[in-house]
Amino acid sequence: MRRAIGALTTAGALTVGLVAATPSAAASVRYASHTVADGSGAPCTQADPCSLFDAVTYAGAGDTVQLTADEYYLDRQLEVLVDNLTIRGPSGVGAPGAFIAYVIFRDQASGGLADSAHKLLIRGDSTHFERLAISGTATGSGVLIGAGDSTKNGQSYDRVLITNFGDSLALVGHGAAVRNSVVQQTGPGNTGTAVNLSGTISSSTVYSRNATAIAADDNYLASDTGCSLSIRNTLGWGGYANLVADAGGSGCATVSIDYDYSWIPAGSGGPLGGGQRVSAGGTITSLGHNLADLPVVFDPTSPDDSYLGNWVLPVDSPAIDVGCSGAGCTDHDYYGRPRPIAAANDAGAMEQSLFPQIPSSPEVGSISPNSAALSATIASPGLGTDYAIEIRREGTGDWRSVGTGSAAEPFTSRQVSATAGDLIPDARYETRIRVTNDRGTTASGLTSFTAASLEIDVAGVKAKVTKKKATVKSKATVNGTGRISQKITTGKASKKRTICTVSKPAAAAGTYSLTCTLTKKARKQLRSDALKVKVTTTVQPTVGSSASTSSRLTIPRRR
Numbered sequence: 056m057r058r059a060i061g062a063l064t065t066a067g068a069l070t071v072g073l074v075a076a077t078p079s080a081a082a083s084v085r086y087a088s089h090t091v092a093d094g095s096g097a098p099c100t101q102a103d104p105c106s107l108f109d110a111v112t113y114a115g116a117g118d119t120v121q122l123t124a125d126e127y128y129l130d131r132q133l134e135v136l137v138d139n140l141t142i143r144g145p146s147g148v149g150a151p152g153a154f155i156a157y158v159i160f161r162d163q164a165s166g167g168l169a170d171s172a173h174k175l176l177i178r179g180d181s182t183h184f185e186r187l188a189i190s191g192t193a194t195g196s197g198v199l200i201g202a203g204d205s206t207k208n209g210q211s212y213d214r215v216l217i218t219n220f221g222d223s224l225a226l227v228g229h230g231a232a233v234r235n236s237v238v239q240q241t242g243p244g245n246t247g248t249a250v251n252l253s254g255t256i257s258s259s260t261v262y263s264r265n266a267t268a269i270a271a272d273d274n275y276l277a278s279d280t281g282c283s284l285s286i287r288n289t290l291g292w293g294g295y296a297n298l299v300a301d302a303g304g305s306g307c308a309t310v311s312i313d314y315d316y317s318w319i320p321a322g323s324g325g326p327l328g329g330g331q332r333v334s335a336g337g338t339i340t341s342l343g344h345n346l347a348d349l350p351v352v353f354d355p356t357s358p359d360d361s362y363l364g365n366w367v368l369p370v371d372s373p374a375i376d377v378g379c380s381g382a383g384c385t386d387h388d389y390y391g392r393p394r395p396i397a398a399a400n401d402a403g404a405m406e407q408s409l410f411p412q413i414p415s416s417p418e419v420g421s422i423s424p425n426s427a428a429l430s431a432t433i434a435s436p437g438l439g440t441d442y443a444i445e446i447r448r449e450g451t452g453d454w455r456s457v458g459t460g461s462a463a464e465p466f467t468s469r470q471v472s473a474t475a476g477d478l479i480p481d482a483r484y485e486t487r488i489r490v491t492n493d494r495g496t497t498a499s500g501l502t503s504f505t506a507a508s509l510e511i512d513v514a515g516v517k518a519k520v521t522k523k524k525a526t527v528k529s530k531a532t533v534n535g536t537g538r539i540s541q542k543i544t545t546g547k548a549s550k551k552r553t554i555c556t557v558s559k560p561a562a563a564a565g566t567y568s569l570t571c572t573l574t575k576k577a578r579k580q581l582r583s584d585a586l587k588v589k590v591t592t593t594v595q596p597t598v599g600s601s602a603s604t605s606s607r608l609t610i611p612r613r614r
Contacts, residue, residue, distance in 0.1 A: 084121050091109075119141040135178060155187060157189075192220045201252075205276075208231070212233045214387075221247070223247050230253055238261045238262070276306045282309060284313075288403075290318050292319075296328075303336065413488060442491075481509075538559070543571055554576070557571040585609055
């Protein structure tokens with residue numbers, strides 16, 4: 056469906072009373088903070104940043120507006136008034152769900168602009184957007200990004216996530232380049248469009264829940280800024296139409312679209328979307344390397360499909376390990392990671408993650424006072440992946456590795472395990488697994504556990520008395536390491552005295568034989584009477600609480 060937007064084809068439409076700043080003699084970086092109010096007078100330096108509105112509105116030609124990884128809320132239109140302005144978020148490699156710079160236009164119900172109003176207007180040539188997300192609600196004749204002056208061209212969008220929650224256009228571009236980006240339009244009705252532009256789309260994902268994903272419609276284009284669109288290595292899906300070429304307006308005599316190394320189904324229905332539509336003067340050409348309509352790359356009609364949650368391709372998607380690797384594609388994905396996994400770039404903006412994957416936090420198996428069995432599952436994305444299972448005392452900052460290794464099996468899950476030793480009985484620990492390849496490092500969530508208590512059991516306590524000496528033998532079983540000490544006493548209160556001591560190290564859990572030799576005085580006493588004794592055996596760890604057990608024994612008289 057088509058909806059005319061007159062403001063896009065009139066150079067001076069929707070001027071809001073702002074005068075472009077005089078271009079500075081030398082291009083500069085203007086720093087914007089989400090905590091600074093509009094009109095603060097701040098100089099937009101790194102030490103003293105200004106608001107996003109002030110940074111963009113009063114920028115000079117060639118300037119860069121630098122954002123931090125925060126949320127920038129806007130209740131007013133934002134206009135680009137100069138040529139060669141770059142608006143970018145922070146650099147760095149993230150992962151699906153990682154926080155980036157968000158530019159958020161509040162909707163009308165939340166006190167923002169009217170939903171039918173344009174949100175981000177472009178009145179300069181060669182505006183560049185990099186490493187950020189822009190979202191808002193544009194309805195009716197409103198456009199989220201790109202309204203303003205249809206004679207301005209050369210816009211670029213690199214690693215940008217654009218979301219229009221309304222029923223109108225998300226992005227309009229003239230001679231534009233969209234690469235490594237995601238553009239989605241999720242509002243109701245079939246009159247909206249995610250992307251309508253002339254230029255190029257590469258290594259991107261474009262989605263419209265109910266309407267059109269990608270269009271070259273000359274109601275929004277002009278012959279002086281181009282009437283053609285080339286698409287490479289891109290996924291396009293729309294509930295009403297996946298791809299539209301329409302020259303039925305007044306902007307272009309003909310409109311042409313070609314696409315290659317992409318999945319933009321020509322068929323329609325269910326998971327194939329709305330198919331392709333050509334109107335008067337429009338042509339769509341499928342070149343020789345596109346994915347077949349079936350099997351589907353992803354199924355947006357399925358509520359269980361995780362693709363729409365994080366835009367990473369399902370592991371069984373036919374778009375993995377296909378696509379181009381030449382000049383027609385870009386070589387980094389939405390998160391800035393190198394794209395190729397196998398011989399070619401995966402299609403779409405956020406393909407199978409090149410970071411090693413950890414499905415869940417480590418599991419803890421058998422636990423003793425001094426050790427714990429740890430295991431985790433990792434998946435290697437076709438690259439050599441090193442892992443380290445790590446542990447630390449809860450509340451401390453230092454991790455120590457208890458098991459390392461490598462996994463090189465491509466796109467398969469593998470369980471790895473290690474035994475954590477040198478634990479302190481009854482102490483609280485937390486464990487994680489950290490995996491690294493040449494694309495970066497990923498760490499799992501934490502799993503907490505408590506080391507077991509130290510225990511001791513003594514059996515077979517027997518006395519042996521000869522003419523020369525008396526001994527008590529026993530077997531002590533411990534479930535951990537420490538020093539085993541045995542003390543034998545006789546008497547009570549003030550008359551209590553120790554008649555025997557013995558100790559030996561327990562280097563591991565197990566059973567240890569003890570032989571305690573009574574003092575000469577005790578042996579002498581046995582010549583006249585039996586001795587009632589108490590046998591106390593203790594295991595003491597290097598650090599932590601000890602464990603003890605006691606028993607009573609009567610040693611018979613022997614002359």
